[in-house]
Amino acid sequence: MHTGATREGAMKPTARQLLRWSGLAAVVAGVIFAGIQPIHPPDFLASVTTQAWAVIMPLKTLMCLLFLIGIAGLYFRQLGNVGWVGFLGFVCLTLSWWLQTGFVFAEALIVPVLATAAPQFIDSFLGIVNGVPGEMDIGALPAVYGVVGILYMLGGLLLGIATFRAGVLPRAPAALLAAASLLTPLAALLPHEIQRYAAIPVGLALAWLGLALWLERDAQSATPELHLQTSPPSMPG
Template sequence: MKITYPGLVRCTGLAAILAGAIFAGIQPIHPPDMLASVTTGNWAIIISLKLAMCLLFLVGIAGLYLRQAERTGWLGLAGFLLLTVSFWLQTAFVFAELFILPVVAASTPAFVDSYLGVVNGSPGEMDIGALVPTYGVVGLCYVLGGLLFGIAAVRAGILPRLPAMVLAIAAIITPAAAFLPHEIQRFAAVPMGLALGWLGWALWSERAKARSSGTSAPLI
């Protein structure tokens, strides 16, 4: 099978589909962000999925942007870069949750409590330096990136507008979730995951339709 640039871009839709499904699917079953959770098997499974999700999102978002790059302009570029920074930094946090926290949970529980406090909104007693403001950058880039990317995709009109609108709206309502209990806050991620997965499906189905018809749709 011949490898083409449009084909590779459309294949990234699969990454977006998988990442979106994981993002939405793990929220109801995510273990509590607390010290007792980090050494459990459930934590290892869910956080492993989160790590895969972050990496898949980096690929999927890149493909979604490249498919629309000329039409989305600077707004699309800004949204793409912000989302990329958000999930790139999030990858580092999730890596630590998977490979570092379980190892040090018994010897330095105060560090684990303080680290998880960044996520669950209950600051621990240990000073963990730049991790707190860095996590704030993750959230800011996530919200602004989702909003700008969604608006740019709606304006471009290449991929379906409805999931792009959901993406933008999900980004807008995300800060409001901070006023909810932490276990409820997670559900604010479900619309974002569904929207990105939907856009990924649209990108992938373009490729599938082109293959079934024996044609190659132009990459705009």
């Protein structure tokens, strides 16, 4: 009985193992985010039934889910060190990718099906992204997508600043994340086909932070006492 209990205990994931795997999730998501930008199909009706769309959109859906895991790991690794700034950044960035997952899921599985049956709707839906308004009223979707962008910028900026100040993870990618997020609105001044390249530094920064978390092997320092965190996060000194 003792041997069985020991074996069962050895099979249970520890907080350190979960954090390291969340780091790997951030690496994969960040690499996908940066890597797909140069090859992303145009966000127009003619693209949604192409092979490129059929490959890229499911990959983006996976990317969004991995980002949710990876961002959580990056935050909880620094819990107690990043304060309210880090907490707000974590919440904003998580909400951004959570909402973005819904849009990407629709692009992957719904948009191609409706491309022939409801082309006006698809034109209007893709107009949220490509900046060319469609003829159909699609309700609150454009406003929600605007919120996604605001949360994405604020989340990256705040989490980057808090991570830089905390010094738990490398400061260079934290600074890159904050700077790239802060400059994201300037991408609106660029032609649409170039705008998405602004995502590359953000993807690389999150992948870099995730890699640092994945490679971390200090058993004591890499394991936050999650079960003891009962009070609100405090500001770092």
